[in-house]
Amino acid sequence: MASIQEIIEQWKKALRLEVVHLKTQSGTKFTITEGKFLKRHAKGATYWFLLASDVLLPDGTPIRIEYKTQTIFGKVISVEGFDLVIEVDTYFGDKIEEAFLYSEPWELLESLSKRVDSILKNTAKLKRVTRLLSGNSPTKHPDEKIKKTLHEIALRAKYNPTTYIWGPPGTGKTYTLARMIAKHYLGGKKILVMAHSNAAVDVLLLEIADYIRGKGDWVTGNILRYGFSADQRVSDHDDLLASRIVERDNPETKKRISKLEAERSRLKKLQQIRGDQKKVLAEVEIELNKLRAKIKKEESRYVTNAKVLGVTLSKAAMDSQIYEREFDLVVVDETSMAYIPQVAFASSLGRKIVVCGDFRQLPPIAMADSRLVDRWLKRDIFEGAKIVEAVNRGEKHPNLVMLKEQRRMHPDISSFTNSFIYNNKVFDHKSVRKNRQTVANAKPFPSEAATLVDLSKMGAYCLKEAASESRFNLLSALLSIQLILSGRANGIDSIGFIAPYKAQARLVTILLQEIIPNHTEDHREEKIIAATVHKFQGSERDMIVFDNVDGYPQQRASVLMTDNTSDRLINVAVTRARSKFITIVDRRFMNSRVSNTKAVRALSEHLSANNKSYTRYELHPILKEKYHPNLKWFGENEDHVLLDDIRNAKTVLISAPFPVKIDKELWHALQQIENRASITFITPKNDGIPLRMFEHIPRDTVMPFIIINGEVLWVGTPIMDSTSFDSSPEPPFIKCRLVSKKVVKLFSSMLNLQGPKYSKTEVQQKLVSYRPSFTLQQYITSWDQCPTCRSMRKVEIEPNGRISLQCSYCGIRGGVSKILLQKYIEHINLLCRTCNVPLEATGSGKSLGAECSQCNEKVDVNSLW
Numbered sequence: 001m002a003s004i005q006e007i008i009e010q011w012k013k014a015l016r017l018e019v020v021h022l023k024t025q026s027g028t029k030f031t032i033t034e035g036k037f038l039k040r041h042a043k044g045a046t047y048w049f050l051l052a053s054d055v056l057l058p059d060g061t062p063i064r065i066e067y068k069t070q071t072i073f074g075k076v077i078s079v080e081g082f083d084l085v086i087e088v089d090t091y092f093g094d095k096i097e098e099a100f101l102y103s104e105p106w107e108l109l110e111s112l113s114k115r116v117d118s119i120l121k122n123t124a125k126l127k128r129v130t131r132l133l134s135g136n137s138p139t140k141h142p143d144e145k146i147k148k149t150l151h152e153i154a155l156r157a158k159y160n161p162t163t164y165i166w167g168p169p170g171t172g173k174t175y176t177l178a179r180m181i182a183k184h185y186l187g188g189k190k191i192l193v194m195a196h197s198n199a200a201v202d203v204l205l206l207e208i209a210d211y212i213r214g215k216g217d218w219v220t221g222n223i224l225r226y227g228f229s230a231d232q233r234v235s236d237h238d239d240l241l242a243s244r245i246v247e248r249d250n251p252e253t254k255k256r257i258s259k260l261e262a263e264r265s266r267l268k269k270l271q272q273i274r275g276d277q278k279k280v281l282a283e284v285e286i287e288l289n290k291l292r293a294k295i296k297k298e299e300s301r302y303v304t305n306a307k308v309l310g311v312t313l314s315k316a317a318m319d320s321q322i323y324e325r326e327f328d329l330v331v332v333d334e335t336s337m338a339y340i341p342q343v344a345f346a347s348s349l350g351r352k353i354v355v356c357g358d359f360r361q362l363p364p365i366a367m368a369d370s371r372l373v374d375r376w377l378k379r380d381i382f383e384g385a386k387i388v389e390a391v392n393r394g395e396k397h398p399n400l401v402m403l404k405e406q407r408r409m410h411p412d413i414s415s416f417t418n419s420f421i422y423n424n425k426v427f428d429h430k431s432v433r434k435n436r437q438t439v440a441n442a443k444p445f446p447s448e449a450a451t452l453v454d455l456s457k458m459g460a461y462c463l464k465e466a467a468s469e470s471r472f473n474l475l476s477a478l479l480s481i482q483l484i485l486s487g488r489a490n491g492i493d494s495i496g497f498i499a500p501y502k503a504q505a506r507l508v509t510i511l512l513q514e515i516i517p518n519h520t521e522d523h524r525e526e527k528i529i530a531a532t533v534h535k536f537q538g539s540e541r542d543m544i545v546f547d548n549v550d551g552y553p554q555q556r557a558s559v560l561m562t563d564n565t566s567d568r569l570i571n572v573a574v575t576r577a578r579s580k581f582i583t584i585v586d587r588r589f590m591n592s593r594v595s596n597t598k599a600v601r602a603l604s605e606h607l608s609a610n611n612k613s614y615t616r617y618e619l620h621p622i623l624k625e626k627y628h629p630n631l632k633w634f635g636e637n638e639d640h641v642l643l644d645d646i647r648n649a650k651t652v653l654i655s656a657p658f659p660v661k662i663d664k665e666l667w668h669a670l671q672q673i674e675n676r677a678s679i680t681f682i683t684p685k686n687d688g689i690p691l692r693m694f695e696h697i698p699r700d701t702v703m704p705f706i707i708i709n710g711e712v713l714w715v716g717t718p719i720m721d722s723t724s725f726d727s728s729p730e731p732p733f734i735k736c737r738l739v740s741k742k743v744v745k746l747f748s749s750m751l752n753l754q755g756p757k758y759s760k761t762e763v764q765q766k767l768v769s770y771r772p773s774f775t776l777q778q779y780i781t782s783w784d785q786c787p788t789c790r791s792m793r794k795v796e797i798e799p800n801g802r803i804s805l806q807c808s809y810c811g812i813r814g815g816v817s818k819i820l821l822q823k824y825i826e827h828i829n830l831l832c833r834t835c836n837v838p839l840e841a842t843g844s845g846k847s848l849g850a851e852c853s854q855c856n857e858k859v860d861v862n863s864l865w
Contacts, residue, residue: 004130008116011341014372015113019106021368030055030103032065032084035096039235040258041243043292044074045091046228049099050513051082053506059198060227060314062107067092067099076103078198078230080539081531082509085230091261111317115345118323125348128161132347132355135385137162139398153401154180157329157354162347164387164400165356168426169417169540169575170408173333173356178207180354181331185308186217189328193310194346196337200538202231204333205310209240221245224306226299226322227315242306246298253291260288313342316349323349330354334538336361336380343381355381359388360421362537362568405429408540410436410449413574413581416606420599421571439542439579444486444622445612450581452607453479454615455551456588459716459729461703462551466752470503471558473549474703474747475715476584477507478631478736479619480545481515483582484528485627487543488516492580496541497530498573500560503750504549505532507743514740515628533569536576544577548600551586553702557593561600570599583607616732623734630740636733642717643669645708645737651678653707653753654718657700660688662718667691682753686863692833696863701751711741776816776864779824780805786812803865816861818844824864825850832857 002010032049039046057063057076065072065088074088084101119125131137141159146152156163157180167173181191185208193208195201205225212218220239229241239245247254267281303309303321313332316322323345330350335343335357347353359382366377382388390397406414407429418426440449460475480497487495497512499505508530516528529539550557560566574581585604594601607613614622623633634641646652646669656662659681667690670679674693681689684700706714716735721728777795786793786807793805793814806813822841824830830839832852839850839859850859 004126004133005120007133008120008129008344010372011116011344011376012113014368014370014376015109015116015341017368017370017373018366018377019109019113022106022109030101031098032096032101033098035093035099037091037094038085040091040261041247041254043243043295044087044089044261046077046085046087046230047096049084049086049096049101050509051079051084053502055079055103057084057103058105058108058314059196059312060108060318061103061105063104064102065092065099066102067096075228077228079535080199081505081529081535083527083529087228091265093265108314108317111314112339112341112345115317115323115348116341119345119348122348128347128350128353129344131162132344132353132381133385135162135164135387135390136398149401149403150176150179153354154183156401157184157352160399161352162399163352163354164382164385164397165354166358166382166387166391166400166402167356168358168360168403168406168422169571170406170414171403171426172405172407173403174203174207176403177204177331177333177354177356178211181208181308181329182211182215184329185212185223186215189307191308191329191331192316192322192325192327192346192349193308193331193333194313194316195333196313196342197334197538198227198229198312199231200334201225201227201310201312202229202234205240205308206231206233206237208308208310209237221302221305223308224302225310226303226306226319227311242299242302243295245302246295250295250298253294257288257291257295260284260291264288313338313346317342317345325349326351328352332356336382337364337537338380339364339366339377340379340381340384341376357382359383359391360568361572362534363565365534407432407435408578409575409581410440410577410579412440412449412611413577413579415610416450416603417571417574420602420606421567436579439492442487442492442580443490444483445580445582445614448612449579450607450611451583452587452604452611452613453483453582453584453619454604454608454613455479455584455586456615457728457730458616458734459704459720460551460586462549462554462586462589463701463703463751464554465503465750467749468503471501471549471554472503472507472750473547473551474507474705475736476547476549476551477504477511478715478738479584479623480508480547481511481631482623482625482627482633483545484512485515485631486622486625487580488528489627492543494542494578495528495545496536496539496543496576497528497545497547498533498536498576499530499547499549500533500558500569501549502532504547505530505535507746507750508547510743510746511740514742515631533573537572540576540578542578543580544573544582546573546581546583548583548585548590551589554589557590557600562594562598567599570603574603616730616734619734620732623736630738632737634735634737636719636731636735639663639665641737642666642706642714642735645712645714646670646706647672649673649677649708651680651707651709653680653682655682655701655703655705656718656720657683657702657704658720659683659686661720666718697753698862698865707744707748711739711744713738713740713744713747776821776824776861779827780816780820803862815845816848818842818848821848821850821861830864 031052035047035049038048057079059076059078061076063074063076070092072088072090072092074086077085077087119129139160141155153176184191193204209223225234225241234241264284267277300321311322327350330346330353332343332346333356335355336359359380363378363380366373387397387400404426406426411428411433414428441447445451460473462471462473464471484495497508512528512530587604590601674691680695682697682699682701686696704718704720714737719733780795793807803816804813818841825839825841832839837854839852842851843849848861
């Protein structure tokens with residue numbers, strides 16, 4: 001077995017590998033939009049932005065913002081879904097339409113590496129880390145004094161050097177830790193409270209503060225939140241946040257800093273700065289630095305004297321006021337999301353440590369591909385200390401205490417995780433059903449706390465985003481929005497949407513902005529969040545919609561749903577819900593591709609067996625409820641709105657894998673507008689299109705849809721039923737109409753719907769698309785010969801759409817010539833549709849085509865393919 005010194009060297013190497021990996025992506029520029037100024041403070045200003053993509057930005061990550069001509073520096077406060085809160089060194093406007101963010105997350109890891117390296121030089125710290133990792137340090141607490149779990153934890157923290165708390169969701173981790181910390185604080189101990197995220201530190205510090213105030217033992221400055229908080233309750237607290245206390249004690253300094261920042265911002269916005277203005281700007285910077293140094297010194301005094309200090313793990317590793325101090329007790333919450341070296345560093349700061357987390361939730365995230373990274377940065381401390389091993393063997397671990405009574409979830413929700421994830425070790429408090437039933441009684445699905453929506457044979461296609469390969473499912477996203485709107489309309493304010501994939505979370509985020517635009521203004525829990533499961537860990541809502549996304553035409557379920565951490569992912573998704581949990585899944589797909597030993601399939605089977613399920617047969621009444629004019633659902637025979645949209649259209653884009661299956665009424669509406677509107681078909685082959693005027697994108701998107709005028713999106717139509725494809729929809733059919741330019745633009749970019757490859761000519765000659773029964777490709781395959789060796793030639797379509805002919809024998813490559821095209825025209829007797837006279841081959845290269853000598857009607861060679 002490796003010594004502790006060797007293990008620390010492995011940590012340092014793993015951290016270096018992760019740093020190197022992150023630095024290879026250092027040039028990445030992230031777009032942030034719709035920025036809103038939140039508040040000023042002595043250190044600068046706080047802003048909220050919307051991320052354009054799902055990115056990994058840990059709390060405390062140093063960032064640089066490029067906005068117009070300004071460069072602003074700061075750090076990440078929190079990321080929830082696509083919502084980003086940052087603290088920057090200067091105010092740069094109330095509303096920021098668009099800016100660019102650059103992050104350097106490796107700075108956090110480099111600081112952590114220095115901290116673990118310093119452990120090697122300190123015998124006491126080495127001993128503490130050794131005890132932590134051994135997972136079996138001696139227990140000295142008096143068992144006979146234990147009255148209940150809370151009392152046991154307090155005794156363990158007092159007598160034992162290392163205590164592990166296994167806290168499944170809803171079992172009162174915050175409540176228990178706060179009271180244990182308060183007991184030690186009242187006993188005169190100095191305590192450092194840490195967690196992976198700012199949000200977790202905030203929640204725990206607020207609970208401690210409320211408990212101590214209730215006891216009547218509050219002393220300003222004794223219990224302190226150090227760092228930045230995005231929680232309004234912390235900011236509003238009179239004397240909990242260190243920076244707030246300092247600002248309150250120094251009102252004139254704060255006022256002067258705000259005035260200087262405004263002047264600096266004004267000067268920096270000038271197109272050209274004169275010599276005297278440069279001098280003023282320099283003087284402003286000097287005075288700002290002096291005032292901030294004064295504020296920092298005052299804040300340091302409070303930090304030094306605090307008895308209970310709350311910080312993030314990242315802050316502790318970067319701030320000498322933390323890592324150079326010694327504490328009686330260190331408490332680390334959320335440890336399942338923290339790197340093992342982070343928790344080890346935390347243990348080195350105190351004589352005793354309490355580690356709290358849940359190893360059945362998601363592990364920490366690291367990006368580098370390395371065995372050392374896998375071992376030390378992608379596993380949590382419970383695995384590192386071999387506690388998980390002992391639990392899986394059914395052994396009672398001497399340093400582990402499990403919290404077993406859950407009060408968060410309605411019993412109909414918790415019944416799955418209690419049995420499948422926690423092997424019946426967790427049970428429901430007797431009050432939780434009554435406390436959660438009011439919300440469970442509300443729509444959607446009244447009186448149901450846990451519901452399964454089965455998308456089988458509904459035409460819910462799971463596609464891949466062109467740029468990232470991340471999966472998305474448009475129909476399930478729209479259905480999720482309908483359920484969210486139903487919840488809001490029926491009094492449920494606290495709602496979350498969770499998906500395994502970034503693309504789906506981004507799609508639903510944009511849908512929420514369009515359908516419920518004001519929800520972005522609310523930064524409290526009531527704001528609706530759409531996020532991946534990884535981003536949602538640590539949060540909870542009254543109602544959760546969990547969209548599995550996976551389905552046809554994908555060949556298999558994603559590794560996210562089937563790998564060795566997939567059960568943990570499903571556990572997190574389910575346990576975010578307090579009163580109402582709705583899972584959306586294509587059971588036909590899932591049952592045929594996922595083992596019943598996996599949580600994702602076991603969940604749907606559990607809900608189907610114990611709760612109500614809804615299929616395409618039962619969903620119609622729910623979808624007919626109208627909550628927003630831009631989102632409407634229709635049955636299979638309700639086509640009047642679609643036909644009206646088409647008759648009034650200027651542009652129509654139709655994805656139809658099998659055009660011959662398009663309804664006659666739809667064809668009639670298209671024929672009425674073909675002379676005045678631009679009509680484009682996305683289909684593998686343009687057989688069976690009874691129009692003279694249309695454009696053709698030769699692609700198979702699999703999913704049928706119609707986009708009208710770039711803003712009206714119809715999903716579920718044209719109906720492509722009775723095909724041999726597994727996901728072929730069956731009656732009763734449903735279709736959805738969404739009006740949103742923003743969503744159409746996003747959807748088009750996700751599918752990479754570029755302009756038509758074969759477009760109409762914008763001159764007098766009109767390009768007509770033909771589809772003869774004997775195609776040009778068939779003719780070439782049957783009759784064409786290489787002009788050099790007389791061997792047969794293979795036909796290839798190049799990326800630019802050009803038709804290429806390559807000899808199978810000599811390898812010489814050529815194209816379709818005018819002579820070859822003329823032979824083909826004569827072979828099939830290709831006639832003009834208008835004049836009924838033979839066409840003639842014209843042009844060459846890209847302009848090669850067939851033309852009528854009488855009416856000048858022109859046919860592109862690719863449409864004969």
